[in-house]
Amino acid sequence: MAHIPPRKPGKKALRYGVPVAVAGVAAVTVGLVPALADTGDPELPEVTAEELVAKMAESKTDQLTGTVKVDTDLGLPSIPGMAGGGGGEEHGGMFGGGGEQAEERGDTKGGPSESPGGAPRQKLMELASGEHTLRVAADGPEKQRVSIVEDTAEYSFIHNGKDLWTYDSASDSASHTELPEKAAKGGQHEKMPDLTPQKAAKKALAAVDDTTSVSVDGTAKVADRDAYQLVIKPKADAKSTVESVRIAVDAENGTPLKFTLMPRGGGEPAVDIGYTDVDFQQPDADQFDFQPPEGTDVTREKLGAKAPELEEKFQDKFKGEGKELRSGLDGLNVLGEGWDSVVEVELPKNALGGLVSGGRSDAPQIGKLLDGFTDEVKGDFGTGRVIESELVNALITEDGKVYAGAVTKDGLVDAAEEAAK
Amino acid sequence: MSRADTTSADDAREPVPGTAPPAEAGATTTQPEAGPAGQGGSLGRGLSLFRSELSITFRRWRTLALLAVLLGVPVVVGIAVKIETSDGGSVGGGGGGGEGPAFIAQITNNGLFLVFTALAVTLPFFLPMTVGVVAGDAVAGEAASGTLRYLLVAPAGRTRLLCVKYATTLVFCLAATLTVALSALVTGALLFPVGEVTLLSGTTVSFGEGLLRAFAIAVVVAASLVGLAALGLFISTLTNSGVTAMAATVGLLITVQILDTIPQLDVMHPALFPHYWLSFGDLLRDPVYWDQLVRNLGLQGVYAVVFGSAAWARLTSRDVTA
Known part of the structure; x- marks a missing residue:
């Protein structure tokens, strides 16, 4: 069998350097160009x-x-x-x-x-x-x-x-x-x-x-x-x-x-x-x-x-700031002012389907599941469950009221107690 | 076997100038890289090599069978949609939003959309698979059938051979895409009404502009396969078995496609070659949304250069024994 060596042997590493270099340049360009473009905040006259x-x-x-x-x-x-x-x-x-x-x-x-x-x-x-x-x-x-x-x-x-x-x-x-x-x-x-x-x-x-x-x-x-x-x-x-x-x-x-x-x-x-x-x-x-x-x-x-x-x-979804929420929605009240405002919604009777009292119903595993992602709280409003997220928290009470807002859990409980009085 | 399965393979090789019968290796390796001819001559030689390569590739039964499969897909999709909507219903029961392949809901109103649906259906797998077969076979197939050394002893040069192989693969990418597009266009025009085209954004353009956009989309889809073609060519230089190279390329394609769907890996997704494939749909917006299209083409370019040069490094530095 014929054996054909390359014409210029011995520069293998150099040749493989080409694709490696190209890949490197591409990666660096992708990584650096946005970073370079980001630097240098514009200089503008001061304003209050x-x-x-x-x-x-x-x-x-x-x-x-x-x-x-x-x-x-x-x-x-x-x-x-x-x-x-x-x-x-x-x-x-x-x-x-x-x-x-x-x-x-x-x-x-x-x-x-x-x-x-x-x-x-x-x-x-x-x-x-x-x-x-x-x-x-x-x-x-x-x-x-x-x-x-x-x-x-x-x-x-x-x-x-x-x-x-x-x-x-x-x-x-x-x-x-x-x-x-x-x-x-x-x-x-x-x-x-x-x-x-x-x-x-x-x-x-x-x-x-x-x-x-x-x-x-x-x-x-x-x-x-x-x-x-x-x-x-x-x-x-x-x-x-x-x-x-x-x-x-x-x-x-x-x-x-x-x-x-x-x-x-x-x-x-x-x-x-x-x-x-x-x-x-x-x-x-x-x-x-x-x-x-x-x-x-x-x-x-x-x-x-x-x-x-x-x-x-088409109500706005940013409940915390949504002042317009005060108008429109039936059965919806806004409690509190400014950043601490909490929305109170009364749910239709059957909407909850035993969600809050789920732990005591005949399906104990539902209760367990609920405990997994909600916390039970008690107050003047009775028993409720708090669903927490990064920004918006919600409290659902036994009697079918939902309090939701961009406030902490304590703030929510306070608002609910205030409302229950 | 790749060379042997075309009876005309040897005839097709004949017109290549300087394709001498197998000479002693030692004699040719001392020849200067560019050969005795000047720049124009070497370009001409490259062109005629390219022409013979094209005719070999497109006369191969395997290539024709792949194209026939691609030809059939739009016909099947078109007939299926026609049957499903023949009772006046719409595809997917209406209001399905996002069920089934992209653009399928618009086909019944405008046959031109069958072109887009067919491309969206074939792009994730059929099209790249055929490209993987052709690219994977490009060098490894020659090596397997023992014809690679004949090509190399001719003053074609390894770099030029690689360029010709890559160019042929790219022509196949375009041919495969156009096969799907044209088959879909004919099927769509026969089965469904054609006319003014409503773009994704809701604006209406003339059928002529719609055709133009369809053609642009076909070109973009073909360009989307450029990266995979380079990858396949590189794999093809690694092995002496055509089947191994094809299987490895197609296997890699499937693996990458799967990786692209795993949300936990989204950091690496923008670097995966199929990631922006479906961006061709952005040409149907008004105004055209270039962001993803440009990224797709840029990514394909990077893949082409990286794996093209890797293939070059491999082929020009290895000993060819078969």
């Missing part, structure tokens, strides 16, 4: 917190196109009864998931209201956990669109005048809502998802009162723009589980670019919403035109008298 808040409030940005990264880690277990008619396949959504709900879901699933194009609420629930990418575009108060970017699919909300469309490309279905005259002109409508840094910042500012400290903490670069960092903190004696809220405000036009909520327990941000890319030019007009493709399932709905119900549907 008041000036910055005023700048943010005055901000008149209503034309923009951008990409928003939403990263939420509320670590929420499910709260029965709150899920309502939530259907099938949300992946550990805010109030989805969780074994004790299986039965309830089974009931609703078969129903005719599996709302193909709709289920926008379900989509929003999905946003409440994990990492998501949104693309937003806005052109004045009458035209906005928000698209949830998914693998090989997209879920879009398109608001144009009095039309509000949702289009789900995964199931090729759409829903159309005709908005009442006032809402159409009134800018950002309730039904549009609230998950832009602007909305989140507005809510955080609404919660500012004398239990809060507001300060400016340096500058940052967000989505390639210079920004001031505004830090909002509950004062030390507060029972809030929120450590701080950090808002990056565009130095030029005062638009909030990034919103970060740190839980008191430390670690990863519980909510992190920020533009990764933003452009304040007028977006393409045809982005706001939606014609349902032929053959697409379209659910139609006219909005009028049903407004409160819808408001309930």
Whole structure:
């Protein structure tokens, strides 16, 4: 057999060095480039917190196109009864998931209201956990669109005048809502998802009162723009589980670019919403035109008298700051002020299904399971169980009341005792 | 066996200039790398080697069988969707959101979507498997059938041979992808209505632009296989058995695909070559969402350079005994 040695033997190591070097360079580039780009916070003229808040409030940005990264880690277990008619396949959504709900879901699933194009609420629930990418575009108060970017699919909300469309490309279905005259002109409508840094910042500012400290903490670069960092903190004696809220405000036009909520327990941000890319030019007009493709399932709905119900549907999920929660929702009270506010909900009679007294029912293993992820507490309100998470805690009492809020367990018990008096 | 299973293999080799009958090894190894011809000559020689390599690869029964399988997949998917929706229902009972392969719900409204569905169906396994077979066989197959040394004693040069092998594999990537796409396009047009295309974002574009995007997607899908092709070529230089190289490449593909689905390993996911494969769907957004597409292409480029140069290091420094 012929034996053919290489023409230039003896440089084996050198040759293998090439792929190793290329791999090394690639790894270093991937690792270092973001780090290098991160350094050097922009130098900007000093501003006071008041000036910055005023700048943010005055901000008149209503034309923009951008990409928003939403990263939420509320670590929420499910709260029965709150899920309502939530259907099938949300992946550990805010109030989805969780074994004790299986039965309830089974009931609703078969129903005719599996709302193909709709289920926008379900989509929003999905946003409440994990990492998501949104693309937003806005052109004045009458035209906005928000698209949830998914693998090989997209879920879009398109608001144009009095039309509000949702289009789900995964199931090729759409829903159309005709908005009442006032809402159409009134800018950002309730039904549009609230998950832009602007909305989140507005809510955080609404919660500012004398239990809060507001300060400016340096500058940052967000989505390639210079920004001031505004830090909002509950004062030390507060029972809030929120450590701080950090808002990056565009130095030029005062638009909030990034919103970060740190839980008191430390670690990863519980909510992190920020533009990764933003452009304040007028977006393409045809982005706001939606014609349902032929053959697409379209659910139609006219909005009028049903407004409160819808408001309930699209209520903001950041309970701690959500002052709007005071309006709308039936059977829902907000106790306390500012950061310590707690929501009280009365559940339908059968919703609990022996959850609280589960330990004493004829299925002892359920009780054990419950003990695994809840704590039993006693007080003026009777016996209850506390479900704890990073940010939001909930107390469910025997008589079917749920207290929930971004407050510590003690704060929750105090609020419940206060309410029971 | 790879060489032997084509009866025309020897004829196809014939036009390669300088393919002398097997000479004594010692005589050729003293030849300078570039050969007596100048730069243009060596390029021309490379081209004719490439041409003969292409015709050998695409005349091989195995290649044709692989392409036939790829041709069949869209037809099967199209007929299945047609049957399921023939009673007026929609795929997956409607409102399924995310059930079944990507884009499948839109097929009934627009046959063009069969192209995207077919690519999404074949991309995780069928397509890369065929590429793994072709790439894995590229060098190891020659070694197994004893033809590698004939190629090397010709003044083709090892580097040039490797480049030609890689180029042929890339042509196969494109051919395989286009086979799926065209078969899906024809099937879709025959079974379903075609017309204006509603993009994922809900905006509507003309059928012409839809076709253009479909073509761009096919090219992106083919480019997604570039990294795997380099990996297969590298494995192919490690062994003298074509079957071993093919099995190793396909096995590695499956392993990496599994690793990519394990959430605990998400730190390493962005470095796995199939991780951004489905990003081709981003071309169907309006405006196009480039982020993942660019990452995919960049990652494929890194894989191509790393494993391409590793294959080069291996082939140019090893003794060829078969």
